[in-house]
Amino acid sequence: MLCATSRLLAARTATALPAQPRGRGPGARCRRRELHFPGHPEVPLGEFLAGRLARSSVSASRRAILRRGRMPPAVGGGPAGSELRPRRGRCGPQVTRAVGPDVAAQPAARSPKRPARGSRRFEAAGRWALLALVTLLSFATRFHRLDEPPHICWDETHFGKMGSYYINRTFFFDVHPPLGKMLIGLAGYLSGYDGTFLFQKPGDKYEHHNYMGMRGFCAFLGSLLVPFAYLTVLELSRSLPAALLSAALLTFDTGCLTLSQYILLDPILMFFIMAAMLSMVKYNSCADRPFSAPWWFWLSLTGINLAGALGVKFVGLFIILQVGWNTISDLWHLFGDLSLSVVTVGKHLTARVLCLIVLPLTLYTATYAVHFMVLNKSGPGDGFFSSAFQARLSGNNLHNASIPEHLAYGSVITVKNLRMAIGYLHSHRHLYPEGIGARQQQVTTYLHKDYNNLWIIKKHNTNADPLDPSFPVEFVRHGDIIRLEHKETSRNLHSHYHEAPLTRKHYQVTGYGINGTGDSNDFWRIEVVNRKFGNRIKVLRSRIRLIHLVTGCVLGSSGKVLPKWGWEQLEVTCTPYLKETLNSIWNVEDHINPKLPNISLDVLQPTFPEILLESHMVMIRGNNGLKPKDNEFTSKPWHWPINYQGLRFSGINDTDFRVYLLGNPVVWWLNLLSIVLYILLGSIIAVAVQRGAHLPAEVEGLSQVLLQGGGQLLLGWMLHYFPFFLMGRILYFHHYFPAMLFSSMLTGILWDTILQLCAWSLASPFLARGMYAAGLLSLLLGTAYREKTGMF
Amino acid sequence: MKPAGRCSPRETGNAWKRSGGRPGPLRSLQRRGPPQARCSFVRCEKERPAKTSGAQGKMTPQGGNGGSWGILQDPLLYAMLGFLERPVVVTADINLNVVALTAVGLLSRLWQLAYPRAVVFDEVYYGQYISFYMKRIFFLDGSGPPFGHMLLALGGYLGGFDGNFLWNRIGAEYSSNVPVWSLRLLPALTGALLVPMAYQILLELGFSHCAATGAALLILIENALITQARLMLLESVLIFFNLLAVLSYLKFANSQKQRPFSLRWWFWLTLTGMACSCAVGVKYVGVFTYLLVLAVAGVHAWHLIGDRTLSHVRVLCHLLARAAALLVVPALMYLSFFYVHLTLLCRSGPHDQIMSSAFQASLEGGLARITQGQPLEVAYGSQVTLKNVFGKPVPCWLHSHQSTYPMIYENGRGSSHQQQVTCYPFKDVNNWWIVKDPGRHPLVVSSPPRPVRHGDVVQLVHGMTTRFLNTHDVAAPLSPHSQEVSCYVDYNISMPSQNLWRLDIVNRESDTEVWKTILSEVRLVHVNTSAVLKLSGAHLPDWGFRQLEVVGEKLSRGYHESMVWNVEEHRYGKSQEQKERELELHSPAQMDVSRNLSFMARFLELQWRMLTVKSDDSEHKYSSSPLDWVTLDTSIAYWLHPRTSAQIHLLGNVVIWASAGLATAVYALLFFWYLLRRRRCIRDLPEDCWLRWVLAGALCAGGWAVNYLPFFLMEKTLFLYHYLPALTFQILLLPVVLQHVADHLCRSPLLRSVFGSLVVAWYSCACHVFNTLRPLTYGDKSLSPGELRALRWKDSWDILIRKY
DSSP: OHHHHHHHHHHHHHHOOOSSTTOSOHHHHHHHHHHHHHHOTTOOSHHHHHHHHTTSSOOHHHHHHHHHTOOSSOOOSSSTTOTTSTTSOOSOHHHHHHHTTHHHHHHHHHOTTOOOHHHHHHHHHHHHHHHHHHHHHHHHHHHTTTTOSOBOOTTHHHHHHHHHHHHHTBOOOOSSOSHHHHHHHHHHHHTTOOSOOOOOSTTOBOTTSOOHHHHHHHHHHHHHHHHHHHHHHHHHHOOHHHHHHHHHHHHTOHHHHHHHSSSOSHHHHHHHHHHHHHHHHHHHHGGGSTTSHHHHHHHHHHHHHHHHHHHHOTTHHHHHHHHHHHHHHHHHHHHTOTTSOHHHHHHHHHHHIIIIIIHHHHHHHHHHHHHHHHOOBOOTTGGGSOHHHHTTSBTSTTTTOEEOSBOBTTOEEEEEESSTTTOEEEEEEEEOOTTSSSSOEEEEEESSOOGGGEEEEEESSOOSOTTOTTSOOOBOBTTOEEEEEETTTOOEEEEEEEEOSSSTTSEEEEEESBTTBOOGGGOEEEEETTOOTTOBOBTTTOOEEEEETTTOOEEEEEEEEOOGGGTTOEEEEEESSOOOOGGGOEEEEEEEOTTSOOEEOOOOOOOHHHHHHHHHHHHHHHHHHOOOOTTOOOOOGGGTTTTOOOEEEEOSSSSSOOEEEOOOHHHHHHHHHHHHHHHHHHHHHHHHHHTTOOOOHHHHHHHHHHHHHHHHHHHHHHHHHTHHHHOOSOOOGGGGHHHHHHHHHHHHHHHHHHHHHHHHHSSOHHHHHHHHHHHHHHHHHHHHHHHHHHOO | OOGGGTSOHHHHHHHHHHTTSSOSOTTTTSOOSOGGGSOOHHHHHHHGGGGOOSSOEEESOOOSSTTOOOSSSOHHHHHHHGGGTSOOOEEEOOOHHHHHHHHHHHHHHHTTTTOSOBOOTTHHHHHHHHHHHHHTBOOOOTTSOHHHHHHHHHHHHHTTOOSOOOOOOTTOBOOTTSOHHHHHHHHHHHHHHHHHHHHHHHHHTTOOHHHHHHHHHHHHTOHHHHHHHTSSOSHHHHHHHHHHHHHHHHHHHHHHHHOTTSHHHHHHHHHHHHHHHHHHHHOTTHHHHHHHHHHHHHHHHHHHHHOTTSOHHHHHHHHHHHHIIIIIHHHHHHHHHHHHHHHHOOBOOTTGGGSOHHHHHTSBSTHHHHHTTOOSBOBTTEEEEEEESSOOSSOOEEEEEEEEOOSBOTTSOBOOOOEEEEEESSOOGGGEEEEEOTTOOOOSOOSSOOBOBTTOEEEEEETTTOOBEEEEEEEOSSOTTSEEEEEOOOOSSSOOOOOOEEEEETTOSSTTOBOBTTTOOEEEEETTTOOEEEEEEEEOOGGGTTOEEEEEESSOOSOOGGGOEEEEEEEEOOOOSHHHHHHHHHSOOOOOOOOOOOHHHHHHHHHHHHHHSOOOOOOOTTOOOHHHHHTTOOOEEEEEOSSSSOEEEEOOOHHHHHHHHHHHHHHHHHHHHHHHHHHTTOOSSOHHHHHHHHHHIIIIIHHHHHHHGGGGGOOSOOOGGGGHHHHHHHHHHHHHHHHHIIIIIOOSHHHHHHHHHHHHHHHHHHHHHHHHHHHHHHOOSOOOHHHHHHHOOSTTOOOOOOOO
C-alpha cells in the first residue's frame, strides 16, 4: 500500500495538469495560445478566449477588456488526462475538441516516470483489489453482530411495523413517502417474515420472528455507502489516497455504522443519495461523449436514484436540488459553446428533461400506485384521509357502504372536516381547564374513528325523540335550524362569546346542557355550500356549513394542536370571519337511521391523481404537526456537526443491551475542521486566480480538483444541512447523516490536496513523498484507532 | 436605429474596467432626440463633473484626472491644501426638478397631517411604546429593534408629549395633550422624501431625467404609500432608509470611478452602512435590503479584486474600507440604538417579568427596590427565593405548601403522599427556602457567614413548614418519566429522606465560585439519584391549585434553561426559632448595596428575549397572505369617522400595482432573453446599456424579491402593509422597463411616439385612480354609501359602509 501510494504520488505530481485545453507546460502554453487565436475567429470574445488570454503576456489593458466578458472562473472538469484513466478525457467537449489527439500524448511527454503498459494493467487490477477491500471491510463492519440486540431498537418500532403493514396489506399513514417502507416490507417478505410481530415499543423481544432479513437489507444498503463514497471521490479527485481516506472515515465512523444496522429509513435514504451523487459524477465524466451508451446509462441512473431518494423521505429533495444545479450549469456551459448548434443543445436539454424530470416523476408516482394497490385493507391510517378515499379500503365501513342517503332528524352521524387531516368533530367527558373559556365539555376534532365522534341531529325547538315510530320521517333541509347532540355524553354542540383556547378572536365551542336540554346558544343553522334553500342534505356529497345562530359565527377547526389537557387533538372554534376556507366546511360521513332505507351509494371513486394529491397534503400536514413542545430538550442543528449529543437507540433499563448513536469524534471533528480549512483554502485560491496570480502547473491542477470536486461536495453538505435551520418540525441527530457523508468525502479530497501541496512545496522529492505518506497514514490510523473504542 | 453604433462594446468595456467596476458612461442615453443630438461617449466623460445633480456643494479644485491616484498622493490632503493655491469656491447646482418634486411630495404627505385627531389603526400599538418612552418605563417589543420606536418617540418629545394617554382603542379621540402633528411628522417627512429619492436613484442608475421624474411621480401618487406615511407608523421610515441605502451606495459606486478615497466617496460609503443599520434598526425586515446591498457591493468588490491595474495594497485598502463601512459601522450603530434605548428606559414596568432577575434588578423600582441591598453571597443559613430561569409558560418561583400529593392520582398511579413542591408565579411567603449545611444543625447564618460554593452539597429547608426539599424514585404526577419532588414527610414506611443536593453553578468562572444572589444560575443536582430539579411546564390539576409542576429530571439530556434556577430575594436568617422565623419571612428584606449589569450583558439578554418572545399569532380580520398582495386582493380599514362615513382605508393605486407587476415580469423575460442571446454571442445591447440594465434589475427587481419572497416563509400574521417596501422597489423598476422599451424595442420614430403617448395615457389613468381613491386615502371626505359601493372594485375590499 505504501509503495503504491508513493508511486502514485510520483506519477500524479508529474501529470497533474491544468484542466484547460491549453494543458501544456507553462512555457509552451503561451506560444500555443497565440497560435490558436487566429484559428478561431468566430469566437471574438467570451470566456473561451478570455480564459485563454487572461494569463498570457498580452498588455494589461487588453487583458482587462477580455476579462470583462468572462464568467465566474468556471472551468471544465478536473485535471486533464490523468494517468488513472488515460484514454478517457475528462474535460468539457470543447476542451477535447480543441486538444484532440494531444491528450494521450501529453502525459508521456511530461512524465519521465510513466509506467509501462504491463504495469498499467497491474495497477488496474490493484484498483479493483482496493475497491474490493474497501467493500469487504465495510460489509464486515456492518454485518458484524447484526442480530444484536434481539429486540426493537428505537424507530424500528415504526418502520418495522410499517413493513408488517405492507405484508398484511393494511392501510396506514406515515409522514414519509412509501418507498422505503415498501422495500423494508419486501425484504421482510422475501426473507420469510410473516408480518405477525406487533412492533409495539422499543425493547420488545423479537423471539422467534425473523427480523434478520429486514436488518440485513438495511445493513446491505448501508454497507454500499462506503464503496460509493470511494468511487465518487476517486472520480472527482482522480486520487486513490483521497478516495481511501474518505472510505476510511465512513467505515470507521461509529455513527454511520450504528445507523446502518437497524430497520430504519436512513440507510435506504443515504444509499439513494450517494448513488445519485455517484451516478451524477460518473455522468459528468462522460460529458465528452454525449449520447453514448454510458452517458445515457449514468444519466438515467441518476434520475432513478433521485426518484428513490425522494421516495424514501422528502429530504431527498436536497439531492435533487444538487443534481438540478449541476445540470443547469452543465447546460449553461453547453449553451455557451458556439461550436454546438442550437439543435444539439436542444437535444441535450430534452435528454435531461426526460431522464432527470420525467423518469423520476414517473417512478415516484409508480411507487404510490404500488403503495395504494398493496394496501387495500382498512387499517389505522383511515381517519387521516377523506371519506371518498376511505371508500376504497376493504373493511372500512364506507367500503361498499349502504347507508341512508338523506339526513333526517334523529339520524346519528359523524361529521368530518373537509380540510385534509383535520378529522371528525369530537367531544369527550373532559372539561376545558380553568382559565380557558368557560369550564364546559371540550369539543375537538379527532383523526381516528371513535364512538365519541357520533352526534345526533335534533330539531331546535322540540326534545321529542324523533326515532319514535309514531312520528313521520322528517328530512333536514338546507337552512334548517338544528341542534347537534353528542351521543355518548348527551351534551349539545354549543358556542358563546368566550375566546377560543388557542385562536384569538374566535369563539369557544363546547358541549353544554344535560340530557340534551341546553339553551339558545345550542342552535345552529345548517347550510349547504352552493345549494338552494330547502334542499335535502346528502351524506358524503353535501358540503355543509354550521352557522351559530346567536353570534353568527361559523363552526370550524383551526388545525392547531391543543395542549395536553385536550389530549393533543385539534382545536375547534367558531370563526366570526366568514372567509371561504375548507376549515369551516364539513361533510357527513357515517349515517345511521333505522327508519330510513339503506341505499347502496356508489361513492365518488377518487381518481389516482386525486389520491396522490391528497396523500401528499396529509403528509405535509403531518410533518408540520411534529412540533417540539416547550420545556422539552430538543436537538438543534448546531449540535450536530460538533457531535454534541447522540441518540439513545436501545437500553432504557440498566440490564439491557445498550446502543447509542454517536459519531466517532475524531472523524467528526476532523470533518468540521476540514470544512473551515476548505473554505479558507478555496477562497485564497479563488482570490489568487482573480488577482491573476500565476499558479504553477501542479498547484493549478490541485486547485482545480479542490474548487471543482470539493465545491460540489461542499454544496452537497450545505444543501443537506442548512435547510434544517429553517425547519419548524422536531429534529433529531440522525438528520445530519446525509450531510456528514458529503463532509467526509470533502475531508478526503481536502487533506489529499493539502498534503500534496505541502509535499510539492518541499524541495527534496524524497522528503516530500515521505511526508505525504506519513500524513495520510496518520489520518487513516487516527480514524481507525478511535473506532475500536467507540463501537459498542 | 441601433444604439450599438454609438460606442463599441470594447471601448466601453475598457472604460468600465478602468473605472473599477461600475456601469459605464452615465448619461449617454439621456437624450432620445435625433441621432446627431446624442452625445458621444467622450463628451459624456468630460461632461460628467458638471452634471452632478442635486444641490451639493462641491470643492474645487478637481485635482487631476480621475482614477489614477497613486497611493502616496492622498487626495484628501491634496484637497485640503488646495486652498493655498486657489481660493475656495463653493458652487452649488440646484436641480429645480428635485426641488419641485420635494415640494409636491411634502404637500401630499403633510397636508392636514393632524387629521383625523383620533387613534388610527396601529397607532394604538406604537403609541403605547411612545408613552413608555415618555415615562421612561422599560418595555419589550418582539416585533422590531428599538430605533423605529425611538424615532417616533422623538416626535413626541419635540412636541412636548407627556405620555399620558391611554392607547386602548382604535378610533379613540386624542386628548389635548397629545401633539398629533409632531408625532406624525417624522413618518410623513420620510414618506415625502421618497419622491426626490426615487428621482435620484434612477438618475444614479444612469437613466434619463424623464424616467427619473416618472419614477418620482409614480411614488407621489401611490395611495398606499401616502396613507402609510401620514400616520404614526414605521413602514415609511423603513422604506426611506432602504432607499437611502440604495441611493448612497449608487452614489458611492459612481464616485468610485472618479475619485476613490475622496471625501465624497467616504461620505456615501459610510452613509450606506448607516442607512442599512437604521433600516435594520427600524424593523428586522430591513435586513433583506442590507443583504442585497452587501451582495451588490460584494460583486463590485470581486471585480475590484480582478482589476489588475490596481496594486495589491490598494485593493486591500478598498476592501478594508468597505468592510469597515458596511460591516463594522452598522454593527456599532445597531449597538448604539440599544444603548440609547436602555439608557432611556430605566424604570421598571409591566414587561419586567419576562427578563431575568439580574436585568430586572438593573431597572429603577420594581425588583430593584426589593433586592436593593441584599447580601451578594449566599451563605449557609441564608433565606432565599429561587426563580426558574426559563420562565415558560410563566415566570415562577420554587414553592411548597402544607398540602400533600394525593395518595392516588386520577389515572390510578400512586404518589408518595408527601408535601407538594411546585412552582408558583406569584410572590408568596411560601417561596422562601433556607440553605442548610447538611453537617450542621443551625438554620441561621454564622458569623462570619460561610458562603456556599460550586459543588457544595446543601439541603434546602422550606421556610414556613421546615421540611426538606426531597426527591426520590417515585413518578412525578404529570411527567411519569421524571421523579417526583416533594418536601419530605416521614411516614415511617421505609422511604428514607433523600434531601441532599449538589450545587452546580452553570455560569461559573472558576470551580470555587461562590453562589451569588441574582447573578448565579444554578442547577440543583440530587446527590442520590443525580436527578436535576426542573420545571416541567405542566399545570397541576385542582389538588395542586393549578400551580406548575416541578420534577427531578433523571435523564438530563443536555442543558436546558428549565433546569436552571437563580436566587432572586435573599437575606441572612437571624432566628433559630420557627415562630420568629415565620414573622421574619413575612417582613420584607432590607439592606443596601446596588449592582449593575454591563451594557453588553443587558443588550444580549434583551436581544435574545426579543427574538424568542412568542408573538401571539392571532388571526386578524384584515390579515392576508403574501399571494394576495401582488394582485391587491386585500385591504385594511384603518379608521372610520365616528359619525359620518369618512374613513381611511389602506388601498393601493390599482393601475400602478398592476403595471409594476407587469413590468417585473417583462423585465425578467427580457433579461433572460438577452442573457441567453449573449451566451450565444449575440449582443443586442451595447455593453454599457447591458450593465446598466443588469444593475437596475439587481437593485430594483432584486429589492422587490428580497423584500417580498421571505414573507412566504414567515409564520406571523401578515398584513398588506408588509408589502410596501417591496412595492417601492417594484415601482422604481417601472420607468426602467419603460425607458428600455422606448429606447431599444421601439425601432422607428413613429413607434416611439406612439409608445410615448401610450405612456402618457397610462399615467393619466393612474392619476385618475389616485384621485378617485383619494377620499379613502386621506379620509377627509364623507362619501355616500352608493359612492362607496362604487369604489368597491374588488369583492375582497372590505370598505366600511354605514347603514343608516
